[in-house]
Amino acid sequence: MIPWERLDTVRLEEGVELKLMRRGHEFSIMLGSNELMNSRLSGSEEALAELAAQKLEGRAQARMLIGGLGMGFTLRAALKGLGDDARITVAELVPAVIDWARGPMASVFDGCLEEDRVSVHQGDVGELIRGSDDLWDAILLDVDNGPDGLTRTGNDALYSAAGLASALRALTPGGIFSVWSSAADAAFTRRLKQAGFAVTEVRTRASTKKRGARHMIWVATKAGSARS
Numbered sequence: 001m002i003p004w005e006r007l008d009t010v011r012l013e014e015g016v017e018l019k020l021m022r023r024g025h026e027f028s029i030m031l032g033s034n035e036l037m038n039s040r041l042s043g044s045e046e047a048l049a050e051l052a053a054q055k056l057e058g059r060a061q062a063r064m065l066i067g068g069l070g071m072g073f074t075l076r077a078a079l080k081g082l083g084d085d086a087r088i089t090v091a092e093l094v095p096a097v098i099d100w101a102r103g104p105m106a107s108v109f110d111g112c113l114e115e116d117r118v119s120v121h122q123g124d125v126g127e128l129i130r131g132s133d134d135l136w137d138a139i140l141l142d143v144d145n146g147p148d149g150l151t152r153t154g155n156d157a158l159y160s161a162a163g164l165a166s167a168l169r170a171l172t173p174g175g176i177f178s179v180w181s182s183a184a185d186a187a188f189t190r191r192l193k194q195a196g197f198a199v200t201e202v203r204t205r206a207s208t209k210k211r212g213a214r215h216m217i218w219v220a221t222k223a224g225s226a227r228s
Contacts, residue, residue: 004028007104010096020100027071027105029097036145037070038107041206044215045142046075050096051202051219052138052176053081062086065136065170067125067158068143069097070119071164072109074180078140079115088118091125098122114211132170137226139167139177146181146216147188159188164195164211174225192220 007020014192020026037045049066056062062082066074069092078088092098097119101109115118121128125143147159157163158181167177177197181188184201192199197220206213 008096009096009101018094020095020104022202025107027108029071029100029218030136033123039071039105042071043081044204044206044217045070045174046077046212047202047204048142048178048217049074049077049082050081052140052178055176055219055221056137056226058081059137060085062137063135063172064138064140065089065115065125066090067139067141067180069101069120070142072112073114074140074142075118076110076112078103079112082117082206084117086117089117089121089128091121091128091160093122093124095122097165101214116135118180126163126166129158129163129170129171130166131139134169136170136174137172137175139170139175140180142180143176147179147185148181148183158198159191161191164191164197168197169196171222173222174226175222177218177220178221179220180216181218182213185214189218196223198223 002024004021004023010018012018012150016032019030021030035211053184064078066088069090075090101113141158171177200218200219202215202217204215207213
């Protein structure tokens with residue numbers, strides 16, 4: 001069996017290490033001993049964008065904000081599902097992850113970062129959300145292990161009542177707020193509803209072959225008539 005090779009390591013502000021690993025053509029991003037994502041398991045990350053794109057069907061010049069670059073699975077699915085006039089901003093806090101996307105993992109990203117519809121923001125997605133009012137038609141979050149944060153305690157604010165209120169303000173009427181998680185979280189579902197969202201919970205598989213771990217995606221809709 002081909003052994004894993006460590007390509008790069010970056011230390012996050014909490015003192016934990018984020019590692020990029022490779023085994024043949026397979027890549028893994030790990031936080032300490034926990035695997036955050038693997039290039040062979042893209043199903044639930046793709047579903048995060050596909051579910052939102054379905055809700056935005058027919059909406060002209062859709063504006064989507066994706067929190068978390070990862071391995072680009074959500075971005076590529078969004079590009080496939082949205083129209084040619086859409087604009088997608090990807091916010092990634094860790095500069096090394098952007099470097100990995102344009103360097104050793106360029107084959108995984110397959111040129112999607114160079115698409116005219118895409119812009120990459122190196123920084124906190126929470127700041128973009130808080131600085132926006134009635135701007136985004138969809139906000140997709142895959143910045144951690146879900147509402148029960150793993151990589152960064154600062155991410156907790158995204159899923160708090162105040163964070164959800166900011167997301168609601170940042171969305172256009174009928175806008176979509178969608179969140180990926182490794183597991184269900186009843187308390188987070190309640191907070192979404194209390195914030196004023198109409199909420200659908202979708203369970204999906206990690207693998208595109210409908211195998212592997214089951215993950216959770218919340219598709220939360222802001223009230224109001226969507227622009228067309």
